[in-house]
Amino acid sequence: MVDFEFSEDEIRFRDSVREFAKRYIEPKWIEIDDQGKIPMELIKKIADQGLFAIPVPEEYGGMGGTMVMAALAVEEIAYHDPAVAIAVYTLLQNGWPLALALFGQEEAKMEILPKVASGDAFFGIGSTEPQGGSDVAGNKTVAKKVGDKWVISGEKAFISGVREIQELPEGGGFFLVAKTEKPGWSHTRITDFAVLPKWNGKIREEWKPTVYEEIGRHGLSTGGFTLENFEVDDKYRIGEVNKGFYLVLQGFNIARILVAAATIGSARWALDKAKEWLTTRKLFQGRPIASFEGVSFRYAELYTKVEAAKYFVYKAAWMTDNTYLTKSPRFKPQDLNLPVAMAKMMGPTTATEVYTEVLKWFGAYGYTKECSAHRGWLGTFSYTIGAEGAQNIMKYIIARDTLGSDAVRNVWVKEE
Amino acid sequence: MKVLVAVKLTYDINQLKFEKDGTPLLDACPRVMGEADKCAMEEAARIKDAGKAEEVVALTVGSSKEHQRILKDAYAMGATKAVAIKVNDPDNLSALTIATIIASFIKKTGPYDMILLGSGAGDTHSSVVGPMVASLLNMPLLANADRVKVEEDDITIVSTLEDGQYKFRSRTPAVVTVTSEANEPRIPTIRDILRSKKKPIDEISPEDLGVELSKVDLVDVKRYEVPRKRVKIDATDNVEEAVDQLIKALEQEGVI
Numbered sequence: 001m002v003d004f005e006f007s008e009d010e011i012r013f014r015d016s017v018r019e020f021a022k023r024y025i026e027p028k029w030i031e032i033d034d035q036g037k038i039p040m041e042l043i044k045k046i047a048d049q050g051l052f053a054i055p056v057p058e059e060y061g062g063m064g065g066t067m068v069m070a071a072l073a074v075e076e077i078a079y080h081d082p083a084v085a086i087a088v089y090t091l092l093q094n095g096w097p098l099a100l101a102l103f104g105q106e107e108a109k110m111e112i113l114p115k116v117a118s119g120d121a122f123f124g125i126g127s128t129e130p131q132g133g134s135d136v137a138g139n140k141t142v143a144k145k146v147g148d149k150w151v152i153s154g155e156k157a158f159i160s161g162v163r164e165i166q167e168l169p170e171g172g173g174f175f176l177v178a179k180t181e182k183p184g185w186s187h188t189r190i191t192d193f194a195v196l197p198k199w200n201g202k203i204r205e206e207w208k209p210t211v212y213e214e215i216g217r218h219g220l221s222t223g224g225f226t227l228e229n230f231e232v233d234d235k236y237r238i239g240e241v242n243k244g245f246y247l248v249l250q251g252f253n254i255a256r257i258l259v260a261a262a263t264i265g266s267a268r269w270a271l272d273k274a275k276e277w278l279t280t281r282k283l284f285q286g287r288p289i290a291s292f293e294g295v296s297f298r299y300a301e302l303y304t305k306v307e308a309a310k311y312f313v314y315k316a317a318w319m320t321d322n323t324y325l326t327k328s329p330r331f332k333p334q335d336l337n338l339p340v341a342m343a344k345m346m347g348p349t350t351a352t353e354v355y356t357e358v359l360k361w362f363g364a365y366g367y368t369k370e371c372s373a374h375r376g377w378l379g380t381f382s383y384t385i386g387a388e389g390a391q392n393i394m395k396y397i398i399a400r401d402t403l404g405s406d407a408v409r410n411v412w413v414k415e416e
Numbered sequence: 417m418k419v420l421v422a423v424k425l426t427y428d429i430n431q432l433k434f435e436k437d438g439t440p441l442l443d444a445c446p447r448v449m450g451e452a453d454k455c456a457m458e459e460a461a462r463i464k465d466a467g468k469a470e471e472v473v474a475l476t477v478g479s480s481k482e483h484q485r486i487l488k489d490a491y492a493m494g495a496t497k498a499v500a501i502k503v504n505d506p507d508n509l510s511a512l513t514i515a516t517i518i519a520s521f522i523k524k525t526g527p528y529d530m531i532l533l534g535s536g537a538g539d540t541h542s543s544v545v546g547p548m549v550a551s552l553l554n555m556p557l558l559a560n561a562d563r564v565k566v567e568e569d570d571i572t573i574v575s576t577l578e579d580g581q582y583k584f585r586s587r588t589p590a591v592v593t594v595t596s597e598a599n600e601p602r603i604p605t606i607r608d609i610l611r612s613k614k615k616p617i618d619e620i621s622p623e624d625l626g627v628e629l630s631k632v633d634l635v636d637v638k639r640y641e642v643p644r645k646r647v648k649i650d651a652t653d654n655v656e657e658a659v660d661q662l663i664k665a666l667e668q669e670g671v672i
Contacts, residue, residue: 008613009613012488012604013609016604016609020603023600023603049606050605050606050607051606054606063605063606064607064610065606065610
């Protein structure tokens with residue numbers, strides 16, 4: 001039987017996040033976007049509220065919740081932080097910790113996840129490299145086994161959380177993707193590691209970070225780093241050797257759902273702001289702007305698209321819960337590829353479309369810095385470019401899973 | 417210490433919308449634990465957190481799914497037990513009936529050292545249930561507390577009256593009504609929420625408490641109305657003059 005209702009627990013949880021975000025995030029989001037930093041005490045507050053590691057089992061310090069709950073939390077936070085820095089920080093602290101909980105080794109999970117859940121450490125994704133992010137199999141960072149340790153060298157680029165790791169009391173690290181033993185294009189020679197450049201408060205010298213300057217969602221840092229003979233204990237290896245490609249793609253699926261949730265939360269805020277404006281702003285002898293069909297019909301289209309994107313997000317989140325948490329035999333990890341790609345394609349694209357229109361509805365005021373809508377525009381636009389998968393990669397996945405891989409593959413690549 | 421908190425299911429006034437003529441759209445408004453009741457619950461939770469109370473019983477009159485939900489919220493905030501009074505139409509019971517039910521419950525399951533209630537409900541805001549409970553139980557009443565302090569068997573409150581702030585003190589047991597200014601209620605975490613759903617909610621009927629509903633009056637609320645007055649001040653040409661006009665208008669209304 002189809003049931004489109006959230007459960008009572010999910011509604012109570014969503015309402016609690018709404019109240020939290022209204023009380024602690026809404027009054028600060030503009031200041032955070034201006035200052036380019038989420039205050040450490042706010043990160044701690046979000047953690048104390050139990051909004052990190054939501055779907056991670058309680059035995060690893062997680063909340064024992066679900067991906068649907070994580071998506072609800074991220075959407076609500078993004079509604080109250082439409083520039084989405086805080087929402088994206090939160091989603092990273094849900095998605096990648098879940099991936100570690102699913103695929104990591106027991107000892108590493110017990111060591112890392114409680115510190116992420118408590119907000120004392122950050123755990124994100126370290127996949128993209130200077131030559132690109134979409135071609136994961138083309139990554140050049142190499143991990144070599146030396147004795148009982150792994151020695152990793154390479155360069156990562158456009159990585160979230162590089163500054164936060166340095167500032168958080170415990171530090172943190174990444175679900176890092178490396179080529180096993182030698183470089184070269186291959187998806188069967190990739191191994192994942194939990195790499196912790198700062199841990200127990202100490203920064204490792206083999207890690208050299210830089211932080212970039214970006215055009216939007218300034219509260220969360222993006223940067224790059226090099227690893228030079230960075231030693232990692234085997235306990236931090238995630239999954240089997242050379243199976244890393246398939247595991248990180250599952251991690252991307254989890255995180256993509258939450259990225260889409262963040263963008264629709266922000267888009268909902270923009271539409272609500274626009275509604276206020278369109279129904280009260282009067283022109284042509286007292287007509288509200290909404291009375292012009294050129295405006296109201298466009299509003300109707302965008303409202304519908306945001307609602308549609310929401311369905312994609314929550315269906316994908318529900319499928320993820322069935323796949324990994326309740327382990328329903330009806331779902332396999334690869335079944336997630338299509339619904340997740342559709343959610344990730346719809347969310348950011350719709351949000352950007354909403355903002356482009358909303359800014360125009362606000363007229364010249366929309367183009368001023370005083371009107372805060374541009375912050376949401378720049379923040380959500382980031383996710384049409386990349387972050388857990390570029391839009392064209394989402395389209396490729398959708399085409400591949402519907403038309404068939406032989407029909408759509410236009411680049412034939414060989415293992416090197 | 418044993419504390420009882422009476423909470424009411426009421427309209428979420430932050431989400432209440434109105435018709436043009438001022439009629440509130442009640443059917444479209446979500447219902448939640450009253451704001452002042454939440455503050456009463458928060459006071460009880462703080463007393464428990466400070467180690468001064470072992471038991472915090474949350475009570476509501478009504479046992480629908482929504483009533484059960486606010487009791488789960490009370491659990492998530494720190495209640496140790498939750499009880500729903502089974503009545504068919506709690507919204508149409510008079511304040512005296514509600515107070516009689518609460519007082520009867522206290523007599524039957526007590527003694528309690530402290531009875532906390534919100535100073536008024538978000539809908540009717542009659543502010544009489546607390547005083548009535550105190551009267552029915554012949555207990556001291558500390559009303560409209562903006563601050564509450566508990567020391568052993570001694571309760572002190574600060575209450576804001578028209579001519580200033582007053583301190584009132586009483587020995588336990590006492591009835592305390594709490595305003596929505598008293599504290600910032602905690603927001604239950606996901607763990608609190610998930611754990612609260614597994615906790616039991618006891619149900620008791622008024623008959624079990626010796627209260628016969630047929631003998632007490634029922635109130636039928638026909639319509640809520642909020643008096644509204646709109647004063648227009650034109651600030652297009654002269655802002656300073658508009659500010660003076662605004663101050664005068666607010667003074668006339670007795671707002672400042």
